[in-house]
Amino acid sequence: MGTDRALAGLPHAGPVGVFDGGIGSFDMVRRLRAAYPKQDIIYLADRASFPYGSLTEHELLESVSRAVDALVGLGARSVILASNAPSVTILDQLAERSPVPVLGVKPPIAEALRAVQPDGRVAVLGAGMMIDSSALAGYVASEAANVGADEQRVVRVRADELIDLVESGEFLKPAVASEQVRGFLARLRATQEGIRALTLSSTHLPWLAGEFKRVAPELQLFDPADDVVASFASVNGGSREGRGELLCVATASERHTLEEFQGIIEALELDIKPNLITLVGGEP
CATH class of the missing domain: 3.40.50.1860 (Rossmann fold)
Known part of the structure; x- marks a missing residue:
């Protein structure tokens, strides 16, 4: 080295x-x-x-x-x-x-599920490799069982476009960041009902926490770094x-x-x- x-x-x-x-x-x-x-x-x-x-x-x-x-x-x-x-x-x-x-x-799924009981759903946002992995599927099942929740209340969502937005530095342009986050959430809501919380399960995503709060203040955000x-x-x-x-x-x-x-x-x-x-x- x-x-x-x-x-x-x-x-x-x-x-x-x-x-x-x-x-x-x-x-x-x-x-x-x-x-x-x-x-x-x-x-x-x-x-x-x-x-x-x-x-x-x-x-x-x-x-x-x-x-x-x-x-x-x-x-x-x-x-x-x-x-x-x-x-x-x-x-x-x-x-x-x-x-x-x-x-x-790791995604704080159990914490998020407890926060949106009894029927709210949690979206786990992250890189495609993790979202599509059998390891995450097992982790979701384990975390849901820990709080006595149905694992179907957890939605795994690819957020590669937002990760790339941060890594490229384009998120520093307010108009670009706002448009990207709004579009992402619009697509999420169009396909998934009852989302009440997001886990920002890429270390890039907390850089967008302020934008998420502005665009969707009703959603609870959970940062794995905590x-x-x-x-x-x-x-x-x-x-x-x-x-x-x-x-x-x-x-x-x-x-x-x-x-x-x-x-x-x-x-x-x-x-x-x-x-x-x-x-x-x-x-x-």
Whole structure:
């Protein structure tokens, strides 16, 4: 794995590695920094593997395993896989391989079902790979059973168009974001009745939470990151001895360049500078 001198001086006091295939996982970074101000974080945007939803489960496991190995190599004492699709489909296999604790993000279906009892329905929004997976079907059945609900009250909905909207940075244009969210919800309502709640089950989707609230204030929104942020202290102790340092590293490909990622960062007005790395076995 290649890196540069910018990585050399980071004080590692129990840093956590946070990653996914794009900008979506930075929302998790923001949440962690707010909850644990002294936590040191290594944020990896694995752009060379984006989108995770296009990979087979085998390819996905190999990809996220390389990312975890890279983060551990940089000093991470725990890792958050800030992507719902691999968390639902291959998290257990990843955790068995990892030398450090790994947390994932999964749709908060039971919580949403409890909130819309007795007959409201929940739409799980996410990447197509997760939505179509047998792993999610099993997870939905388990979560519904946990609260004594009919699993038919849970609707699985592909939201790839909204994920791409965020990853491209186009969501920063208010008119574009509003049109896309309105169209998405109109199509959802035309095919599914009784939707009372949405789970934002891609780490990209919380970037659109404000738009969802403006377009459909009657819908309850559930963010999978909530459970991870709440449980993180028990895994990593909150690392209160840290200094609140943030290191950003990124992979790149011909399709998704470092310059493209830097442009999105600047458009979001984030004060971070990505350092280019190459994951062992990954794309250069």
